[in-house]
Amino acid sequence: MSNFVVRRLLSVIPIAFIVLITVFLLLHIGPGDPAALIAGENATRDQIEAIRERLFLDRPLLEQLFLYLSNVAHLDLGQSVYSGFPVLKLILQRVxxxxxxxxxxLILSVLIAVPMGVWGAWRAGSAIDTFLIVASVVGFSVPVFVIGYVLVDxxxxxxxxxxxxxxxxxxxxxxxxxxSITLPSITLSFLFSALVARITRATMLEVLAEDYIRTARxxxxNNRRILIVHALKNIGVPVVTVIGTSFAALLGGVVITExxxxxxxxxxxxxxxxxxxxxxxxxxVLIVFSFVLIAVNLLVDLSYALFDPRVRQ
Incomplete structure (x- = not known):
């Protein structure tokens, strides 16, 4: 078990390093002078040069990368060009x-989606299963902001x-x-619940068709024991996986919902x-969001050991 945890923790290091390099290159992959783009069309040459010096854009690229990584390692994310406040302070104020x-x-979506997915698979072809499928399609299809405005109205x-x-x-x-957070949470849970419910239903259908379920019958x-003891514990890995991987969609929806x-x-x-x-x-913000996703996926990987003892080896 300890080797499994150590391997997962070490795998985070190169991923974090790639994320930092990618975020650093965002200023350099676009056409034109980054300092001029930040300063705007009406900026003077002195203002552009001041921004270039503040962001170390007047240094060689490798030196810029080294300074950037060094600052991030010391929790220095730079200063806001617009307000002049430290970026980390602005982020902490909004966390x-x-x-x-x-x-x-997340809590609302899991409490709704997992039981609906399990019940839909258990009663496949019934009215509640049809309702689940239709609700999932609606959750996928309707934009988050439309759902938000409807709920507000x-x-x-x-x-x-x-x-x-x-x-x-x-x-x-x-x-x-x-x-104050009820309407935003319900709005954002539509997409998340639809995805988790569909995966839960599909996984449960596969589990219920396994030989050991037929043997138990x-x-x-009884049906309660089959569902809770034999079936539910075997859908843990796929359901936790989809919750972790769809967390990126949740963070993307946060931007619109807020x-x-x-x-x-x-x-x-x-x-x-x-x-x-x-x-x-x-x-x-991209660094914080990326590191949150890395942490969530790490927790998902570590949780596999609770559902499937084979991954501990």
């Missing part, structure tokens, strides 16, 4: 809303049950925070940085 939104969406504007937009921090009270095991509901999170910070050509902030 809580995004983390609360992502965690609440129904539950905020018409019913008045929930706030239209904004975010209440955890310091204002758990229920105030939960109330032949021995007189813009729709005016949540001051990292997604909104990303949009504002792109609109103002604030490349250091964009790079910093």
């Amino acid at each position: 809580e809303p995004t983390a609360v939104l992502a965690v609440s969406t 129904l539950f905020a504007l018409r019913a008045g049950w929930l706030p239209v937009q904004g975010y209440k921090p955890l310091s204002s009270g758990f229920w105030n925070c939960l109330r 032949a021995k007189g095991a 813009s729709v509901f005016n949540i001051p999170g990292m997604g909104r910070l990303t949009v504002d940085a792109i609109l103002t050509r604030d490349y250091p902030v964009v790079q910093g």
Whole structure:
């Protein structure tokens, strides 16, 4: 088991290094002078030169890369060109809303999607199975922002049950925070739930067709025992895998959802940085999002040992 964990931890190092190099090259792969693009059309030559010096663009490329990696290693993600504040400080100010939104969406999606997928496979061909398939297609097809505006119209504007937009921090009270994050979480969970439910259903159908399930039925095991004891524990690896791999889609949806509901999170910070050509902030957010994905996938890999003892070898 310890060797398995060590191998997985060591595999993260080259992935993180490739991510950092890729993010660094974002300033250099496009045409034109990066400093001029950041400064804008009306910038003077002195302003462009100041940006070039601040971002070390006046140095050789390899020296720029070394300085960039050294700064990141010391948790220095640079300074915002637009506001002048450290990028890390701006990100830390926006972490809580995004983390609360992502965690609440993940919990809500798993609580809804996994039981629906299992039940749909158990009752394959029934009305609930048909409903699951239709709901999954709708979840995949309808854009997140459309779902968000529909939910705002129904539950905020018409019913008045929930706030239209904004975010209440955890310091204002758990229920105030939960109330402000309910509509965004439901909106974002549509896509995530659809994906997890479809994979859960497909995996459960394959498991229920296995020989050991037929053997358990032949021995007189009741349906509850077959479903919980024999079937559920064998869908763990595929379901956890799809939850981990689709986390990237969840983070992508966070950017849109935060813009729709005016949540001051990292997604909104990303949009504002792109609109103002604030490349250091964009790079910093990309690094954070990438490292979160790396951590999630590492946890998914480590969780395989809980579901399948063979991977520990």
